[in-house]
Amino acid sequence: MLSLTIVVLATVAAGFIIWASDKRHAKYGAALPAGIAAGVAALAWIILIAAGFGYLPGLTWLPWVLPMVLGTAAAIAVVVYVGRTRARHDTERLTAILRR
Template identity: 30%
Template sequence: MLTLLAVTVVALVIGCAVQLIDRTHQRHSVFLLPGVALLTGLLGWVVMQFTGLGYHPELFWLSWSLPLVATVLVTVGTAWWLGRHRETEDAEALRRVTDT
């Protein structure tokens, strides 16, 4: 259970850090990136527990490190994808408003 708590706290910290670093954070919700990070971290932890890595003495470290690596990758990817796509959608919406 300590690994679950550690993954939860660190995933939230990663999500908040990516939210603060993201230059386009005003284009989406404040809780979106921390929520994505938390979901990724917890689902990764559950998958690692079901695969048995959390109970194997030599591979125990994988049950908390792999979900955090996945959390970083998915959260940064989400911020990049949302920032890029929302920018084009916002530009198109602004162009439609100014053209009419």
């Protein structure tokens, strides 16, 4: 259980770092990438432990590293998608308002 806690805390920290480094972070909340990263990492950890990878000699690193990588990648994907989508929608709405 300690490994799950460490994995979740590390991915939450990565999610906050990703949010802070994004130039469009004003378009969405700080908890979005951190929450996505934590959820994906926890789910990946649960799946890997249930599959038995946590206790195989030589593969004990897998439930530690892979969930952190997957959680960070999911947070990056969400930030890129949501940032672009919301920026585009905001520009379209502003253009429509200005044309009135």
